[in-house]
Amino acid sequence: MQLSIIIINFNTFKLTCECIDSIKEHTPGLSYEIIVVDNAPKADYQQDFLSLYPDLVYIKSQENIGFGRANNLGMDVAKGDYFLLINSDTVVVGNCINQCYDFMEQPTSQHIGVVGCKLLNEDGSYQPSFYPYVHDTIWNYFITNNPILYKLLKVSDKYRETDETIQVGDISGAYMFMRADVVKKVKGFDPDFFLYCEETEWCRSRIAKHYDIYYYPEPKTVHYGGKSAPREPMYIQSKLSLALVWYKKGWGSYLLYFLATYANLFFYALTYYLTSAENRAPAKQYIRGHLKIFPYLFSDVIKYPRGYNCRKEHLVYGGAREIFFGKKK
Numbered sequence: 001m002q003l004s005i006i007i008i009n010f011n012t013f014k015l016t017c018e019c020i021d022s023i024k025e026h027t028p029g030l031s032y033e034i035i036v037v038d039n040a041p042k043a044d045y046q047q048d049f050l051s052l053y054p055d056l057v058y059i060k061s062q063e064n065i066g067f068g069r070a071n072n073l074g075m076d077v078a079k080g081d082y083f084l085l086i087n088s089d090t091v092v093v094g095n096c097i098n099q100c101y102d103f104m105e106q107p108t109s110q111h112i113g114v115v116g117c118k119l120l121n122e123d124g125s126y127q128p129s130f131y132p133y134v135h136d137t138i139w140n141y142f143i144t145n146n147p148i149l150y151k152l153l154k155v156s157d158k159y160r161e162t163d164e165t166i167q168v169g170d171i172s173g174a175y176m177f178m179r180a181d182v183v184k185k186v187k188g189f190d191p192d193f194f195l196y197c198e199e200t201e202w203c204r205s206r207i208a209k210h211y212d213i214y215y216y217p218e219p220k221t222v223h224y225g226g227k228s229a230p231r232e233p234m235y236i237q238s239k240l241s242l243a244l245v246w247y248k249k250g251w252g253s254y255l256l257y258f259l260a261t262y263a264n265l266f267f268y269a270l271t272y273y274l275t276s277a278e279n280r281a282p283a284k285q286y287i288r289g290h291l292k293i294f295p296y297l298f299s300d301v302i303k304y305p306r307g308y309n310c311r312k313e314h315l316v317y318g319g320a321r322e323i324f325f326g327k328k329k
Contacts, residue, residue: 005097007020007088015088015224022090026097035058037059037061039066067198083176085175085176086174089225097177104177111211111212112212113178113182115213115214116129116171119223126161130171131200132169134167145261145264162215165217169213170204173198173199186209192304195234200242233319236288236293236320241315243297249306264286296315
């Protein structure tokens with residue numbers, strides 16, 4: 001089999017069906033399987049899925065195990081030479097999947113382990129979907145989050161929409177096309193990440209040691225984004241997960257991450273009323289988000305060793321627990 005397509009469903013049945021329909025419509029000529037991992041569904045969707053898609057490989061998790069672990073379940077049973085990890089809130093456009101397959105099959109692409117396509121918003125506008133820095137350093141992290149250095153060093157130019165195929169540091173987890181051998185060599189997502197930054201750690205800390213990672217803008221996919229949960233708790237959860245990325249790099253990296261993050265926060269706070277109203281919204285979000293995760297940095301994040309799959313409990317922002325696990329009975 002050429003390709004295994006893995007989709008995580010978290011109470012987004014309609015969106016998942018739209019995603020599957022777009023795949024079936026726009027992926028001629030490839031032998032592929034579609035694997036849906038149903039992550040702690042509120043309703044029993046199994047018969048609904050299988051009645052619509054009899055050839056579907058359906059896996060149900062009774063508990064919410066998070067994005068990375070759920071994808072790992074799908075990859076454990078996948079039979080394809082390539083894996084496509086694709087979000088349920090996406091719709092592939094045109095010949096997207098075939099284009100990625102043909103790109104990876106080229107003799108000149110054998111050093112590439114993972115490729116991402118161009119993601120579009122619902123209105124067709126460009127959605128940033130890659131990290132431009134091949135080397136993941138604290139300096140690159142610092143300048144992308146400091147508004148002055150961001151402008152002075154023209155960091156935004158690196159994130160701009162491009163029609164060039166380029167090597168990058170990582171790509172969005174919404175669409176990851178990869179060789180199955182990648183998982184054999186470096187394992188799957190680190191189960192310690194419950195939600196967000198799984199692909200960050202995977203690509204920058206492990207995959208990049210063995211393969212190159214590329215952004216290929218010719219194929220396109222619409223990514224709705226934010227359809228399964230409120231935005232503010234998800235933003236805070238993403239920053240908490242990012243802290244775990246830096247902790248896993250080592251104590252030195254974690255200390256530098258902390259200093260860089262809160263130096264930028266201090267700068268945002270000092271200049272808040274000097275900036276335009278338009279710029280205050282992201283500044284407020286940054287300040288609020290990192291104040292919320294502050295107590296976690298000295299307790300939950302560092303509670304367990306830094307190795308692969310070392311955590312005994314999910315690293316989850318308290319304000320998002322009800323979203324992920326529901327109300328306690």
